[in-house]
Amino acid sequence: MSSTTKVEIRSGPHIKGPRTVEQIMLNVVGSLMFVCAFFIYQYGISAAASICVITAACLLTEHFFVRLGGQSGTLSDWSATITGLLLALTLPPGFPLWMGVVAGFSAIALGKAIFGGIGHNVFNPALVGRAFVQAAFPTAIATYTPSFLPGRFTEFIPSTLALPLMTPADALTWLHDKQLDALAAATPLARWKFEGVLASSWDLATSLSGHMAVGPSPLLILLCGVYLATRRFMDWRIPVAVLGSAALAALALHAVYGSRYPDPSFMLFSGGLILGAVYMATDMATSPATPRGMWLYGALIGLLTVLIRYYGGLPEGIMYAILIGNAATPLIERISQPEAFGTAVKRREKEK
Amino acid sequence: MSCHAPQAAPPAAQITSTFTLIRALGIVAGICGLIIVTSYQLTLPAAQANRRLATERAVFKVLPEAKSIAEFHIPPGGALTPAGSGDPPPGTLKFYAAYDGAGQLAGIAAEGAARGYADTVRIMFGYSPSCQCVVGIGVVSMRETPGIGDKIITDKDFIANFKALDVRLNDDMTALANEIKTVKRGTKTQLWQIDAISGATITSRAVGKGINDAAQALLPKLVPNLDKLSDRSKQ
Amino acid sequence: MSFPGVQDTRPNWDEFMEGIWQRNPVFVMVLGMCPTLAVTVSAINSISMGLATTFVLAASCWLVSLMRKMIPKEVRIATYIVIIATFVTVTDYAIQAISLEMYEALGAYIQLIVANCLVLGRAEAHAARFPPMAALFNATGMGLGFTLGLVMIGGVREILGSGTLLGVPLFGADFQPWVVMVLPPGGFFVMGAWLLLFAIYRARKQRPDKPGIKPDAVKQAS
Numbered sequence: 001m002s003s004t005t006k007v008e009i010r011s012g013p014h015i016k017g018p019r020t021v022e023q024i025m026l027n028v029v030g031s032l033m034f035v036c037a038f039f040i041y042q043y044g045i046s047a048a049a050s051i052c053v054i055t056a057a058c059l060l061t062e063h064f065f066v067r068l069g070g071q072s073g074t075l076s077d078w079s080a081t082i083t084g085l086l087l088a089l090t091l092p093p094g095f096p097l098w099m100g101v102v103a104g105f106s107a108i109a110l111g112k113a114i115f116g117g118i119g120h121n122v123f124n125p126a127l128v129g130r131a132f133v134q135a136a137f138p139t140a141i142a143t144y145t146p147s148f149l150p151g152r153f154t155e156f157i158p159s160t161l162a163l164p165l166m167t168p169a170d171a172l173t174w175l176h177d178k179q180l181d182a183l184a185a186a187t188p189l190a191r192w193k194f195e196g197v198l199a200s201s202w203d204l205a206t207s208l209s210g211h212m213a214v215g216p217s218p219l220l221i222l223l224c225g226v227y228l229a230t231r232r233f234m235d236w237r238i239p240v241a242v243l244g245s246a247a248l249a250a251l252a253l254h255a256v257y258g259s260r261y262p263d264p265s266f267m268l269f270s271g272g273l274i275l276g277a278v279y280m281a282t283d284m285a286t287s288p289a290t291p292r293g294m295w296l297y298g299a300l301i302g303l304l305t306v307l308i309r310y311y312g313g314l315p316e317g318i319m320y321a322i323l324i325g326n327a328a329t330p331l332i333e334r335i336s337q338p339e340a341f342g343t344a345v346k347r348r349e350k351e352k
Numbered sequence: 353m354s355c356h357a358p359q360a361a362p363p364a365a366q367i368t369s370t371f372t373l374i375r376a377l378g379i380v381a382g383i384c385g386l387i388i389v390t391s392y393q394l395t396l397p398a399a400q401a402n403r404r405l406a407t408e409r410a411v412f413k414v415l416p417e418a419k420s421i422a423e424f425h426i427p428p429g430g431a432l433t434p435a436g437s438g439d440p441p442p443g444t445l446k447f448y449a450a451y452d453g454a455g456q457l458a459g460i461a462a463e464g465a466a467r468g469y470a471d472t473v474r475i476m477f478g479y480s481p482s483c484q485c486v487v488g489i490g491v492v493s494m495r496e497t498p499g500i501g502d503k504i505i506t507d508k509d510f511i512a513n514f515k516a517l518d519v520r521l522n523d524d525m526t527a528l529a530n531e532i533k534t535v536k537r538g539t540k541t542q543l544w545q546i547d548a549i550s551g552a553t554i555t556s557r558a559v560g561k562g563i564n565d566a567a568q569a570l571l572p573k574l575v576p577n578l579d580k581l582s583d584r585s586k587q
Numbered sequence: 588m589s590f591p592g593v594q595d596t597r598p599n600w601d602e603f604m605e606g607i608w609q610r611n612p613v614f615v616m617v618l619g620m621c622p623t624l625a626v627t628v629s630a631i632n633s634i635s636m637g638l639a640t641t642f643v644l645a646a647s648c649w650l651v652s653l654m655r656k657m658i659p660k661e662v663r664i665a666t667y668i669v670i671i672a673t674f675v676t677v678t679d680y681a682i683q684a685i686s687l688e689m690y691e692a693l694g695a696y697i698q699l700i701v702a703n704c705l706v707l708g709r710a711e712a713h714a715a716r717f718p719p720m721a722a723l724f725n726a727t728g729m730g731l732g733f734t735l736g737l738v739m740i741g742g743v744r745e746i747l748g749s750g751t752l753l754g755v756p757l758f759g760a761d762f763q764p765w766v767v768m769v770l771p772p773g774g775f776f777v778m779g780a781w782l783l784l785f786a787i788y789r790a791r792k793q794r795p796d797k798p799g800i801k802p803d804a805v806k807q808a809s
Contacts, residue, residue, distance in 0.1 A: 368659040368661055372659055373659055373661060373662050376657055376658050376659055376662055376666065377662055377665065377666065379654075379657070380654065380658070380666045380669055380670065381669060383650075384669050384670060384672075384673035387673050387674075387677060388673055388676050388677065391676070391677040391680050391681070392680055394680075395680040395681055395683065395684035396680075396684075398683075398684035398685075399680065399683040399684045399687075402683065402684065402686070402687040403687060405687075406687050406688075493691070497766065497770070500766075
């Protein structure tokens, strides 16, 4: 037994939290793996190539900027991986790979690096990347192919393999050659908006019925969300607020103009609303930190999504809704600050 | 020259006299006026020639047989007159009569405009009196999204709508017999309908509305007077 | 804005090069952003806009310098603006006479040269203090520097936005245009990218021992 006792003096905080950034990120990546697997199951090797190439582009860009400037963040914090995976999931499966590289580069460069790296970004990087390619290649980003095509594990969607800088092959001609052009090659939202065709909500929620141009199953994403929320890797308030306000707004419009607008379940399960609500609106650096702020922020995003989908020029609105929500975050935090401990007493004294 | 605020007298040693200020401004204004007027006189012929060429080119594009053009005006409540110098009264309908090599009327060209996606889309359309239909369109100006809205000049299927778009007048010659309508792609069944471009519906509709509005206003006044225009040499 | 201590008032090469490189109006002084972002959708538009501005800049600086002794400082802004507006009008007429297509492509931005703070800035800061030849030299350099900046933005936007440079196709018929590049945001993206590159370059030059960069706050102006 030693005769001296060593006392180590440190400044607080003294209780080390069980979670590091890496750990949170790793869990998010883990849950995303299931979603990606489902996406590949739906669309085959085109989706796999898209996920790999876009994620690689994000990682390379991150590596380049971290080396170039003395920015915080490394590749091992997994944040660039998450950006890449999410970006790939929001793009059509047959999105040309070279455009995917452009999207990945702009996501990290414009969405993250110019603000100073991880934790400093104002907007969700994956959505910045998507917004950039939405503006640059509006035709390619609106070109979908139906899911569960036969031969999807042996053959690429031809647009995937477009040469760099070149126009992708026309997906409709390809479907026509395969006698598949009777299937839906537009997303359910676009079909509803431009053709008035309403898809069944159950099919949308499971994404299992073939021949629909939809992303991974919203139910699966919700399941992953529940896991992340119960393990406290993300705050449950934001997704609940987003989905709740979208559902309420859709319900109100459906109640008033029943014939013109579909019921809220179509609003919830179509497009990227659930993916956005669970994985993108909850991005810690770009959403408010106060509970009241989270409710406000989520409600704003949900409402904007409905407004853009119903009254905007584009069929899908979740991307711009979240970006606007991100931009409003500092303001929301300002008006939703809880009172600091003790200030209420002081104020009351002053008022006397 | 402020007549108030004496509190901030400039610390400058001397105060420039009013006369000096006026003289300086006067000289500068004189020199500048001279420069402007001279350059206006020098460039005017070339600018006018450019404008005429541009108009001719736009008309020839929608009426390929045309070899020469003449501008005409129909003032509100007035009769058809050749365009003279000076500004016509507001509300005047303007159009161009186009003549072929032999001096015979080849068609009428007029402008139409309607609100598109980004800004007003201005188009020129060619009208053929013999078939009472629109035989070609061209864009005068637009700011539609490149790659989407500008398909109205590149999309072959869309342009095919204007090979013979029916703009017949009704029996008492007060309006078009059938309103020109832009319909969803692939649903055109009548000669007065326009098949929209999928993905550029708003711009397609603007083209249809532009032609319809202009034709509804112009043709009832123009068609009864077509014989006045039929031969260039009679002008 | 440190003003060169002056006193060699003869026109010289350094005066000329100053506007092209060390104090480039677009990338260093960040002046005249309105036409810079608006008309640079193609290289040819950029060249026309740049040359039009150069003409206005050179001619008005020359005239301002010529009349600098007889213009009392109380009315100098008024006279400068009248002189600038004169040459903008002349340019406007000239472009209509040369090419109507170009006139329509540049739109209102020709008339807006009158409000380009680069022109008034040079008249006030340089031409009013130097003899005509020196003012002409400096203004021409500044104008060409402005043109260079516009062409560097317009060239990139044209290559990505239309797949051509000066109207010559570079990639063949299958090129996929980046629509965003010919829309207003494209101007901001390309401008920002150039500013970033120059900031990195300057930072590296200042601290050759340290490879990392801390982007200098770029001076912002209207």
